[in-house]
Every structure is written in C-alpha cells, then in structure tokens.
Amino acid sequence: MNKAIIIGAGPAGLSAAITCAQKGLGVLILDEYMKPGGRLLGQLYEEPDGSWWNGVKESHNLYNQAIELGVQIQLHTSVNNIEKIDREWMVYTEKETIQTNHLLIATGAAESPVPVPGWTLPGVMSVGAAQVMTNVHRVKPGERGVIIGINVLSSAIAMELKLAEIDVACLTLPKMNELTLDAAHPKKVMNSLLHVSHMAPSPLVKFGSKFMKNEFMKNIGVTFYPKNGVKMWDIPIQLRKAVIEIYGDAQVEGVLLATVDKNGEVIKGSEERIAADFVCIAGGLYPLAELAAVAGCPFYLVEELGGYVPLHNDRMETTLDGLYVAGNITGIEGAKVAAAQGVTAGLSIAHHSGVEGVEAEITESIRAIEDKRDNAYIQFHPDVKKGKEIIQEKWGEYEKSANDFLFK
Template identity: 70%
Template structure:
C-alpha cells in the first residue's frame, strides 16, 4: 500500500510525483516505456526568447529529482486494469499489483492516423514516430520525406527533422474523405496555421498573417494560396495539393500529389510524382483516456480540447474518490502546461492525504497553469480556453445533479 500511484512518466506524472514526494508521500510511478519523460523526450525547439527547449534534458532533470526524493519507478511496465473497492484503488500490471488511496492518471495522448492508399508500406510512420527516432534514438527516418497533414504538430516536427539534416520535400494535405474531414480542407487548415505563424522565420509571413483574421480574408487567402506552396524554414507548405497515393514495391519510393481546389476536391489530371524514401502521417493528437473509462469516470466530448475528456475540476480531481487526472489526458496542450497541471494534482493528492496548509499553494498552482497556457509558444487547439470552460461547466452540472435529492 502506497500513498500515491501515478500512471504515466511524462511531464505531468513526473512533476506530480516530485510534488507528492516533497510533501512527504511515498510514490510509485508506472510507465510502459523504458525511459521516463513521455512525449517530452522528443521535443526540441527554439523559444521566442532565443533559448532552446530540450525535452531530453528536461525529462532527465525531473527524473533524477524524483529518484532523489525517493520516488519508485516501474518502467517498461504496462497497466492492464484498475479498479476501486472500499475506497482503495488496485492497479494491475503484468509484473505486480499496487494498492493506493490516491491514483493519478497522466497517460498523455496518442496520434490519430489518417488513412492514405499505400500507408502500409515500410517507411510510412506517424510524425511522432519520426520525432522519437530522430530526437531520442538519433536515427534518421530517411533521407528525404513528405509529411501528410498540415497542423501545429507536423509543422513543429518538420522543423526538428530539418535541424537533424533530414530533407522534407513538403508538408501537404491528405485527400479529403469522410475520415480526414477538415484535415483535407484548405480553409480549415489555413485557420489552424495562423496559430503557429509566429514560428515562421520569414517576417513577411508573420506580418501577413495578421491580416488573415476575418473570414473574408481567410477565404481570399485560400483562393490565392500559391499552388507551389509557401515556404517555412525552406519547407514548402502546400495547402492546394493533396497526397492521393503512397507508392513503392517493397518500401516507400514516392508519393502521388494532385492539385485540389479551395474546397479540397481533387482536380484530376494534375497528378505528379515526388520521389521520397519515407512518409510521415500527421493526424493530430487525442487524449489517451482508456484507463479512466475502465474506472467508470464520466466523459465529455470537447472538440476544443482534442476529443473525449474525463470529467475533472481545476484541482485535477475526478468525480471518482481518490482518482486524479493531469496532462494531455485532460486536453491536448504543451509539456509546460502538463507539468503545471501535474504540480496541481500532486498538491491535491497531498492535501487529500492530510497534509495541512496547501490550499493557498493549490490556488497559486492553478493560476500558474493559466499563465503558462496564455503565453504558450505552441497551442494545439485555438479555442483551448473555451474548452476548459466547457469541462468546468460540466463539472458544476455534475456536482449539482449529485446534490439534488432523489
């Protein structure tokens, strides 16, 4: 029996573990990966002040700090079930069973695949896999590739791949269908790109994006968007072309591109072939919340947060007694927001464990999360604040319904 079990060793889980341990709790952290850090491991980018955010260095610092505080890690260990009985949580793994009164789910996010003809060929991977190969394992995914799917994640990783000496022929759209939906519509993609225009090395692009705030200018921008694309970091961002096929005999040899109109419809007869040796598919991220579902936590679909979100409050508490959530399981945001949420969750766990004098710290931690969110360099969803308000409204409605006499 331990004071707290944390599932997930990413920025949220690591920070929560440190916070719990600093308040005198014994903590166990479980993660299926062999190294602590989660998605933090693959991140490498230059911030607005010119400094570099190195995810490997940050995760190493957090891990060492947690170990020095006595946190016990069980890495390379998958959780296959959790259940609650008599106010106690039981966590089942293939190696061991853990018991606790306080369980934090910090399981992060997973990538959404975009089906493209030929995507089963060797050399086709998710954009996150290419990031891990390059930044963590120091192995190039290939010499020259194409990224299918233009979004915040793919734009950031394209820059990272180029820094590692990998040539990106272009970022382009998938062919529009019932599954790809908005990812294949130039106007919707352009709207999302406006939220990362500050990352562009070109002053012209950064300045020009300021004029694209109203619907008329966005519509005009899509119609006038160059068919050869606009370059960012020397990489063509093509919103008027889509990959209709990945081809090759036993491995990726190239992709077939076609011009699309402003509505995303393919203009047949415009096909062209581009030779590449790998392809990345970027369909975005969604909260990895299966364990919360297994536990019976209520869920709500909040598109502004990236999908189905387990119900929780600002203190990162779920409606289930003794269960907490933090990080991308609560909505897709950056590592710094996840870490701040982890601190709040850790303080809430310590408070619920009987540690006195933490109310002010919890309030300060919640405010700090808001500040970090507001100045985030990258925002994966443009209406994140609206999404946060929605989930808090659902929390209030849920609590009100429980208070009503039956």
C-alpha cells in the same frame, strides 16, 4: 505506507510525483516505455527569447529530481486494468497488482491515424514516430520525406527534422474523404495555421498572417495560395496539394500528389510524382483516456480539447474518490501546461492524504496553470480555454446534482 500511484512518467506524472514526495508522501510511477519523459522526450524548439527547449534535458532534470526525493519509477510496466474495491484502487500490471488510496492517471496523448492508400508500406510512420527516432534515438527516419497533414504538431516536427539535416520535400494535405474532412480542407487548415504563424522564420509569412482575420481575406488567401506552397524553414507548405497515394514496391519510393481546389477537391489531370524514402502521417493528437473510462469516469466530447476527456475540476480531481487526472488526458496542450497540472494534482493528493496547509499552494498552482496556458508558445487547439470552460461548467452541473441528491 500506502503509496500514491501515478500512471505515466511524462511531464505531468513526474511533476506530480515530485510534488507528492516534497510533501512527505511515498510515490510509485508506472510507465510502459523504456525511458521516463513521455512526449517530452521528442521536443526540441527555439523559444521566443532565443533559448532552446530541449525535451530530453527537461526529462532528465525531472527524473533526477524525482529519484533524489525517493520516488520509485517502474518502466517497461503496462497497466492492464484499474478498479476500485472498497476504498482502495487496484492497479493491475503484467507483473503484479498494486493497491493505493490515491491514483493519478497521466497517460498523455496518442496520435490519430489517417488512412492513405499505400500506408502499410515500410517507411510510412506517424509524424510522432519520426520525431522520436530523430530526437530521442538519433536515427534518421530517411533521407527525404513527405509529411501528410498540416497542423501544429507536423509543423513543429518538420522544423525539428530540418534541424537534423533531413530533407523534407513538403508538408501537404491528405486527400479529402469521410475520415479526413477538416484536415483536407485548405481554408480550415489555414485557420489552424494562423495560430502558429509566430513560429514561421519568414517575416513575410508573419506579416501576411495579420491580414487573415476575416472570412473574405481568408477566402482570397486560399484561392490565390501558391500551387507550389509557401516555404517555412525552406519547406514548402502546400495547402493546395494533396497526397492521393503512397507508392513503392518493397518500401516507400514516393507519393502521388495532386492539386486541389479551394474546397479540397482533387483537380483531375494534375497528378505528379514526388520521390521520397519515408512518409510521415500527421493526424493530430487525442487524449489517451482508456484507463479513466475503465475506472468509470464520466466523459465529454470537447473538440477544443482534442476529443473525449474525463470530467474533472481545476484541482485535477475526478468524480471518483481518490482518482485524479493531469496532462494531455485532460486536453491536448504543451508540456509546460502538463507539468503545471501535475503540480496541482500532486498538491490535491497531498491534501486528501492529510497534509495540512496546502490550500494556498493549490490555489496558486491553479493560477500557474492558467499562466502557462496563456503564454504557451505552441497551442495545439486555439480555443483550448473555451474547452476548459466547458469542462468546468459540466463539473458545476455535476456538483449541483450531487448536492441535490444528498439533501433530498
């Protein structure tokens, strides 16, 4: 039997595999990591109803369900290349070449690096690495750390580090340069934080954010933002300070911090040293889409989705027959949205595999994605719905041009 192949064992890939298996299809998942779950593994946060979202537990549940349904999962397996020969997709791994008529790419996202002087010192890591060390491997990245980069991801992970009784000295900006741009501009960072103010444990922060709805109030807010920051989870969020250097001899010993003006420019003479034994750099996430590019998918740069995303429709189909995408490769969102997209992709694969009676389920699953998106507790990009609309408009243009070509 020709099995559907899924690249990526995160929430999208596992959910798609479960859906395919429930429809009677054979499924093989390939993933380069040593555990299934993807970025789901590192997640741990309290939901609005007081319950806890535990990514490790959710991963175990999806994995066990997939195994019970007969899904094959190959971990420690990197995919080097994919190509289509005749009607089949060839998937090249280090061990073998596998063929399939239906291939789902659910490779997720990667972290964007932000260069900071001293970032090659031992003890400097991405914020996602600190999350995995703490939540997955139960190893502290250090005793006292500084997080460079203030965004949705770093705010959530700072809270998780605090839960693990790790001292986070502060969240602060990177120094303004040609690469950091918006991430080093206090007002633009404030704009992004307003979309996660509901996560703040401080009633004052939640209340104050309601007044930051127009440009005048935002300018006032940035101008008079406390130099020492506003505390959330007892961690100073410093919009008016930037790290200009990470220092240490054989390992991280601390950071050189400077006050910046409302435009992000360093105020000379304001430098101070903050002791720390580890530093996390948070540059945000971007879709990990190299395999879709190798396959020949057309791409569009959609900032609202986090970067370049392959053209696809709401059924998670690409322009290439038998190739599907789901999860953060289609735009940076949370695990619940990724899982919902995986269900839709699985149903689309079942439909194209000859399974009858799934059209109504596909329609319902698309609605479920929208529902998860509308009710997402953490939204990485506030204008993600606009980004999705842009991609669907591009899909409409693609379909029109394809039809025009057929009927010429």
